[in-house]
Amino acid sequence: MTLDQLRIFIAVAAREHVKQAASVLHLSPSAVSAAIQALEARHGVPLFERVGRGIRLTQAGHLFLAQAQTVLAQADAAEALLEELAGGTRGRLVLGASQTIASYWLPRHLASFRLANPEIELELSIGNSATVAEAVRQGRAELGFIEGEVQEPDLLRTQVARDAMVLLVAPGHGWGRKVNQAEITATPWVLREPGSGTRAVFETAMAARDIDPASLNLALELPSNEAVRGAVEAGLGATILSSSVAAPSLEAGLLRQVEFPLPDRSFYLLRAAKTRSSPAARAFMARLGVSVAQ
Template identity: 60%
Template sequence: MTLDQLRIFVAVAERQHVTKAAQALNLAQSAASHAIAALEARHDTRLFNRIGRHIELTEAGAAFLLEARAVLARVERAELTLAEYGTLLRGTLAVQASQTIASYWLPRHLVAFRLAYPGIDIHLAVGNTTQVAAAVDSGAAEIGFVEAAVPSERFTLVPVARDQLIVLVPPGHPWEGRGDVTIAEMMAAEWVLREPGSGTRSVFEEAMRPHLRSGSGLRVVLELPSNEAVRAAVEAGMGATALSASVAAPSLEAGLLRQVPFPLPEREFYLLLNRERAPSRAAEALVNIVTDAYPELLAQGA
């Protein structure tokens, strides 16, 4: 039994005429007759009584008409569902982003996406760079946003923004007001940093690596799982830290932190896609919002 056979049967039953049904469906009369005959033969059940030049439903045909209409209605709803997903009238998009991006860069883009596609539900999760990569790898998130490059052939990395890390200390710290800070002083200082696996920490440690002696490292006295916790600890007088300028801005303006003039490189924010999964229409729409050069950038990242 096929959907075409069901459609032909319903059209014939509603018109009680094979030729008129065939014309309505833009079919040859013989094709419509064959479809009805095939249904009756397959199930050894007569669906219509032929009375002169007209037909009428049998008891079995009348019962079958109710079921056929229900099936076709479900098919129509299923087709509408696919059409809505294809035209972004409905759907769900799972996104995971590292903390700095989720708190300071991504929200305005999510607002723009929501205004453009109000039928799409966005599920945003927040984690560090390692957690975001794991979510995209497993399929828990379709799109990831990270603060450090993820070295894996399974991912396509698309640069979408740049960010500046800065060194920060509390008021009254020995480095406050200094024109320069030596590497030796950096090595001797106590540091409050994000946890291993975070993009902020990875980029900072990579920037410091050329300045450190073999086998040595920074004195990390406190590791905290969020930018806000790190910022609050340093504001309370605990050591020095390195954070995004966006994260530090409110505390700098309020006089709760001081910036140390130690040069750190800019870092990239990356959009992360799984190479083995084709992006959905919703994912493509979000990527188009965060960058105007999606096809070209994807080609570069592939």
């Protein structure tokens, strides 16, 4: 069993598709299939099963995936140590970021870092705050960027920015410039999914006003900021979004901001507490002004 076989297995498992994994890995589909077949044949354990025209992990495959991810994370840590000892400037940095950060805050920092470090390859995965934190904890991303709180003792958290939140409705919505508690509980809401930083801010803001979020009229729950913004523009209800997300629609007159006291939220950088940061990660953190003592 080789590390390359493990990388191929993890890539196929993440996408449940051989051709997509092959494209990401810059390999031929036949090479990817051969690596999976070699793993299965060597140990006599099927890792994938066919479902229609696709594939999915078997029960054994799910169990093996967790171990494979751990082994690769440890191997990457060992390689990072050697790179650091050698003082090399080449490498690969895997980042995870929530949607708001990935779309509106992080790109300029990625561009700046890339210009200064052209030999360091950057890879970014996007999810909600909960999935990003889990990716860093499991070693699938070395650095993560999320909004709001996360309770993970295995992770170090550093604030890197602040973000203003706004209450939004369509121009034709019945609310005035301000809103009271009765109007909040009566109107339909369009919200991000549980686990997102935006949803957490909304629920915290409601609870602070003695409003049970579960008692509100949830009209629609969507997995992206842009989908939420579009639904509210269409008049489906009210929402809370980052001011960065809302700005284009506010300027175009497609949304209207309602006065409502909302706390700013923090953008945080996450990293593993017990893993030595790679030279690439240390360089990226230094560019953000984050201590790289670890």
